[in-house]
Amino acid sequence: MLDTIATVTGNRPLTGGHLILSVLSPEQAQAARPGQFAMIRILGHSDVLLRRPMSIYDLRPGDNGDGEQAKPAELDFLYKVVGRGTAMMAALKPGDEVGLLAPLGHGFFAEDYLAEARAADEVLHVAGGIGIAALLLPARELAAAGVQQRLFFGGRTDADLVGVNEFQPYVAETLLATENGTLGHRGYVTGTLESYLKSQPGKRLLILACGPWGMLEATVALARRYGQRCLVSMENRMGCALGVCLGCSIRVRGEGHAAYERVCTEGPVFWSEHVVWGADQLPKT
Amino acid sequence: MKMANGKIQMANGSEHPTLRPELGEQQSAIDNRQSTISNPEPPIDVTIAGVHFQNPVLTASGTFGYGQEFAKVIDLNRLGGICVKGISADPMPGNPPPRIYETDAGMLNAIGLQNVGAKRFLEEKLPFLRTLKARCVVNVFGYSTEDYVRCIETLNAGDGIDAYELNISCPNTRCGGIVYGSDPKLTEEVVAASKRAARFPLFVKLSPNVTDITVFARAAHDGGADALTLVNTFVGMSIDIETRAPRISNVTAGLSGPAIKPLAVRLVHQAARAVRIPIIGIGGIASPEDAIEFLIAGACAIQVGTANFYAPETPIRVADGISDYCRRHRIRLDQLVGSLKLPGTDSAPAKEG
Numbered sequence: 001m002l003d004t005i006a007t008v009t010g011n012r013p014l015t016g017g018h019l020i021l022s023v024l025s026p027e028q029a030q031a032a033r034p035g036q037f038a039m040i041r042i043l044g045h046s047d048v049l050l051r052r053p054m055s056i057y058d059l060r061p062g063d064n065g066d067g068e069q070a071k072p073a074e075l076d077f078l079y080k081v082v083g084r085g086t087a088m089m090a091a092l093k094p095g096d097e098v099g100l101l102a103p104l105g106h107g108f109f110a111e112d113y114l115a116e117a118r119a120a121d122e123v124l125h126v127a128g129g130i131g132i133a134a135l136l137l138p139a140r141e142l143a144a145a146g147v148q149q150r151l152f153f154g155g156r157t158d159a160d161l162v163g164v165n166e167f168q169p170y171v172a173e174t175l176l177a178t179e180n181g182t183l184g185h186r187g188y189v190t191g192t193l194e195s196y197l198k199s200q201p202g203k204r205l206l207i208l209a210c211g212p213w214g215m216l217e218a219t220v221a222l223a224r225r226y227g228q229r230c231l232v233s234m235e236n237r238m239g240c241a242l243g244v245c246l247g248c249s250i251r252v253r254g255e256g257h258a259a260y261e262r263v264c265t266e267g268p269v270f271w272s273e274h275v276v277w278g279a280d281q282l283p284k285t
Numbered sequence: 286m287k288m289a290n291g292k293i294q295m296a297n298g299s300e301h302p303t304l305r306p307e308l309g310e311q312q313s314a315i316d317n318r319q320s321t322i323s324n325p326e327p328p329i330d331v332t333i334a335g336v337h338f339q340n341p342v343l344t345a346s347g348t349f350g351y352g353q354e355f356a357k358v359i360d361l362n363r364l365g366g367i368c369v370k371g372i373s374a375d376p377m378p379g380n381p382p383p384r385i386y387e388t389d390a391g392m393l394n395a396i397g398l399q400n401v402g403a404k405r406f407l408e409e410k411l412p413f414l415r416t417l418k419a420r421c422v423v424n425v426f427g428y429s430t431e432d433y434v435r436c437i438e439t440l441n442a443g444d445g446i447d448a449y450e451l452n453i454s455c456p457n458t459r460c461g462g463i464v465y466g467s468d469p470k471l472t473e474e475v476v477a478a479s480k481r482a483a484r485f486p487l488f489v490k491l492s493p494n495v496t497d498i499t500v501f502a503r504a505a506h507d508g509g510a511d512a513l514t515l516v517n518t519f520v521g522m523s524i525d526i527e528t529r530a531p532r533i534s535n536v537t538a539g540l541s542g543p544a545i546k547p548l549a550v551r552l553v554h555q556a557a558r559a560v561r562i563p564i565i566g567i568g569g570i571a572s573p574e575d576a577i578e579f580l581i582a583g584a585c586a587i588q589v590g591t592a593n594f595y596a597p598e599t600p601i602r603v604a605d606g607i608s609d610y611c612r613r614h615r616i617r618l619d620q621l622v623g624s625l626k627l628p629g630t631d632s633a634p635a636k637e638g
Binding site: 002003050238239 | 347348349350354355357358370376377378379381382383384385386387389390391392394396399401402542543571591593594595596597598
């Protein structure tokens with residue numbers, strides 16, 4: 001993990017208020033692994049203090065043209081403008097500088113994860129909205145390992161379904177869902193997921209999920225019902241991402257002092273059965 | 286006093302031929318261009334209750350973990366001191382999420398004093414801290430006076446602890462001492478009991494959520510506090526208007542960050558006039574200039590808190606900036622502390638315009 005000032009090389013708008021911010025930082029790009037994230041600080045705004053956690057969406061070679069095998073040099077962040085911090089990010093232009101603390105967290109790279117993925121008949125990626133940003137790098141890595149994959153992707157409207165094309169080299173099929181029916185199945189992504197799980201009895205599947213809390217909860221409930229394992233990439237508000245503010249802690253299976261774990265440090269990727277879902281996440285008095 | 290054609294002009298119109306250290310307070314306002322060549326870096330070390338800090342910049346409890354978490358991002362040996370996350374006699378799980386929310390130039394938190402407990406702190410965290418040049422200040426809290434004493438008695442075995450900071454001011458738990466921090470009699474009682482138990486000097490961190498800080502500063506002093514830390518967070522609240530629910534599960538939360546700085550400077554100023562013991566100033570410090578305000582108001586050292594989250598280099602930048610300021614103004618740190626020029630006194634600068 002490094003704390004640097006990095007140069008913006010692009011900030012490309014997509015549909016629905018989404019953008020892809022590209023930042024040049026070879027050392028951080030080469031250290032990054034699937035499922036990790038970065039903290040981005042917009043410099044020069046003293047009223048917006050905290051850095052913003054962003055999944056590392058993609059890693060790309062820079063334009064160095066030195067003839068060597070291209071190593072990653074740029075980090076891409078797929079994000080949606082939802083508040084002041086992301087609105088400031090959207091105003092960044094090539095040549096601007098940002099604070100970049102990366103790579104952070106425990107991504108999709110534990111031994112048991114890869115073993116589980118290889119042992120599975122298929123890996124299912126389940127993304128809700130901007131949650132898609134956490135899944136491209138694992139999809140690429142698993143494709144390289146010869147793992148069969150499917151993508152289930154849901155959003156409110158067609159404008160939320162960004163980045164679908166990037167997955168196509170890695171997945172056998174993509175199943176889309178929108179709440180308003182403007183693209184794919186009308187309804188939630190968990191509806192298409194359930195239909196698929198129902199149609200695959202006896203198959204061993206591994207689910208990788210990222211998205212809003214409600215979607216993750218529903219996905220985990222389906223995984224449990226159909227006896228499949230599930231890894232979730234969690235989002236939370238973060239103060240520091242260094243493991244000290246304890247602001248991003250979530251309730252996990254553990255008692256007393258072990259009842260909470262930090263999304264920034266022990267996560268952001270957790271086995272779903274380790275996380276406490278539903279009302280148990282709320283205070284017990 | 287103004288600069289004219291490169292000469293120093295005193296307020297009475299006379300020219301001052303040379304700069305002499307014995308000029309004392311007037312010296313502090315002399316323009317920087319006159320001050321520096323061959324002027325060595327002035328020492329900014331400070332001794333508080335017998336504990337020597339290489340510079341007056343500490344990291345605040347709850348914003349710096351147990352130090353080691355920042356080893357990859359800054360040089361910990363450049364810090365004056367590290368106040369570790371509040372420690373209780375027994376481990377604490379903390380509050381349910383959501384625990385933090387960003388506000389304008391600040392943030393709310395209600396973490397709930399999640400910590401590893403005194404025993405594990407000694408075994409797992411202190412060995413690293415003891416290797417550093419930065420002084421180790423252990424923040425202590427409890428539910429009851431007995432808890433505070435029990436925690437301190439356990440920590441007393443710790444080789445490498447330089448001082449305790451008694452937290453009687455966390456607004457986010459029923460423990461954390463806010464009961465003590467909002468009643469002067471209880472403040473004096475818990476400070477006195479802790480002081481009797483403590484093998485190391487005792488700093489007492491006060492709550493700003495009181496009507497008159499001087500009452501609590503005196504109570505802590507009377508209980509035997511060796512120094513005061515001012516201030517903990519201000520109780521605040523934020524509401525999500527779409528769901529009409531509080532943004533933080535605890536409902537109320539502690540506000541920190543640059544938003545509280547003027548409030549904290551005022552409290553340090555008032556407390557510094559009420560008690561003689563050293564004061565460590567804290568509240569929204571994000572730059573050397575912020576820190577110097579606290580020093581002028583009467584703090585002999587400062588703590589950087591929330592800024593550690595988004596700019597971990599801040600404490601080192603603040604220490605360098607204080608050193609640079611002292612050099613430019615040809616003033617020693619101890620001369621700067623409490624050097625506030627109040628209107629109506631001889632040393633007040635002339636009004637402009």
